[in-house]
Amino acid sequence: MADHYARRRAGDEQTRLPVLRWEESADGPLLVLLDQTRLPGEEAETVCADVPAVVAAIRSLAVRGAPLLGITGAYGVALAAARGADVEAAASRLAQARPTAVNLRYGTELALDAYRSAVAGGVEQAAGAALAAARDLHREDAAASARMAGHGLELLDELLSGGEHRILTHCNTGALVSGGEGTAFAVALAAHRAGRLRRLWVDETRPLLQGARLTAWEAARSGMPYTLLTDNAAGSLFAAGEVDAILIGADRIAANGAVANKVGSYPLAVLARYHHVPFIVVAPTTTIDPVTPDGPAIEVEQRAADEVTRLPGGGRPLAPGGTTAYNPAFDVTPPELVTAIVTEEGAVCPVTGDGVMGLWRRSQGSVGG
Numbered sequence: 001m002a003d004h005y006a007r008r009r010a011g012d013e014q015t016r017l018p019v020l021r022w023e024e025s026a027d028g029p030l031l032v033l034l035d036q037t038r039l040p041g042e043e044a045e046t047v048c049a050d051v052p053a054v055v056a057a058i059r060s061l062a063v064r065g066a067p068l069l070g071i072t073g074a075y076g077v078a079l080a081a082a083r084g085a086d087v088e089a090a091a092s093r094l095a096q097a098r099p100t101a102v103n104l105r106y107g108t109e110l111a112l113d114a115y116r117s118a119v120a121g122g123v124e125q126a127a128g129a130a131l132a133a134a135r136d137l138h139r140e141d142a143a144a145s146a147r148m149a150g151h152g153l154e155l156l157d158e159l160l161s162g163g164e165h166r167i168l169t170h171c172n173t174g175a176l177v178s179g180g181e182g183t184a185f186a187v188a189l190a191a192h193r194a195g196r197l198r199r200l201w202v203d204e205t206r207p208l209l210q211g212a213r214l215t216a217w218e219a220a221r222s223g224m225p226y227t228l229l230t231d232n233a234a235g236s237l238f239a240a241g242e243v244d245a246i247l248i249g250a251d252r253i254a255a256n257g258a259v260a261n262k263v264g265s266y267p268l269a270v271l272a273r274y275h276h277v278p279f280i281v282v283a284p285t286t287t288i289d290p291v292t293p294d295g296p297a298i299e300v301e302q303r304a305a306d307e308v309t310r311l312p313g314g315g316r317p318l319a320p321g322g323t324t325a326y327n328p329a330f331d332v333t334p335p336e337l338v339t340a341i342v343t344e345e346g347a348v349c350p351v352t353g354d355g356v357m358g359l360w361r362r363s364q365g366s367v368g369g
């Protein structure tokens, strides 16, 4: 398997990563995922033949990032249907595998609705409908990613009056989380391709190091000028005047524009406000949750203490045995600290105009609401 990836890399640095694929095998369909817990050391796949395996991959973060969780949830429902499992129960297990990224619920429900609408024609037809819904979502996410990159670069150029940009990002938001080139990372990549990225500052993103392991890996593959920093070095970077903008993704955007994203995003928003630097959130409209009114209504996933007390992967202890740890996977940035939210439908400032709900309505095809 590693050879397969190595060949792709040698041929073309920009080749799409096979982060998720549907495979028909002699023993039935499979959902094959690039195991992100093993990057950057190893490019290995995890093969899921049933929904419990998909749920385990989601919980372990073998597959992760809001848009990809949505796509995975949809394919998970299709897998349950194709394998003759209890589709309703499978959809419920998938949707609850992680609580914060609303895309997971969105993708799961999308495929479940397609299954339900077709089930009168027989389970085979319904399984086909669920798979078609998953494939559509996968394609649409790629298209959304390309449009976000365009809108995001336009906004950066406008806010920063052209020139070359020094962008700070947190967690991982590239092709590893998307049907396309990602969300925030896709904007940085567009800036790089346009010759307008001076530097991508990559937060390492404690405790699971998505920035160091994944974003640095994607930046290196893309030939971007990038530098890794510990999360707590961001303040001194701002103080030195080295950051022009923050670009991050989102796991859920509430109706009032509050943004849940990887823990450590909120402190960056506070720093950005103090230093008069734009704090820009890039996410598809599938990340906007119209039924979550505000930040406090967002459920933040709490993860195991050993992610903090041990080196990633359950390795060497970093703290004495019995140490307890506070380990929320996400934090919530209030709308007043967000300069703009960029989606495939365009960009808005969440506290002026029609806010994020205007974008969400546009994505539903009813501009007036």
Ligand SMILES: CSC[C@@H](O)[C@@H](O)C(=O)COP(=O)(O)O
Residues within 6 Å of the ligand: 061, 064, 065, 066, 067, 101, 170, 171, 172, 173, 174, 177, 182, 183, 184, 210, 248, 249, 250, 251, 261, 262, 263, 329
């Ligand atoms: C486009 S990805 C946006 C977010 O999903 C990303 O920033 C993030 O927080 C991912 O968290 P993770 O816990 O790795 O799934």
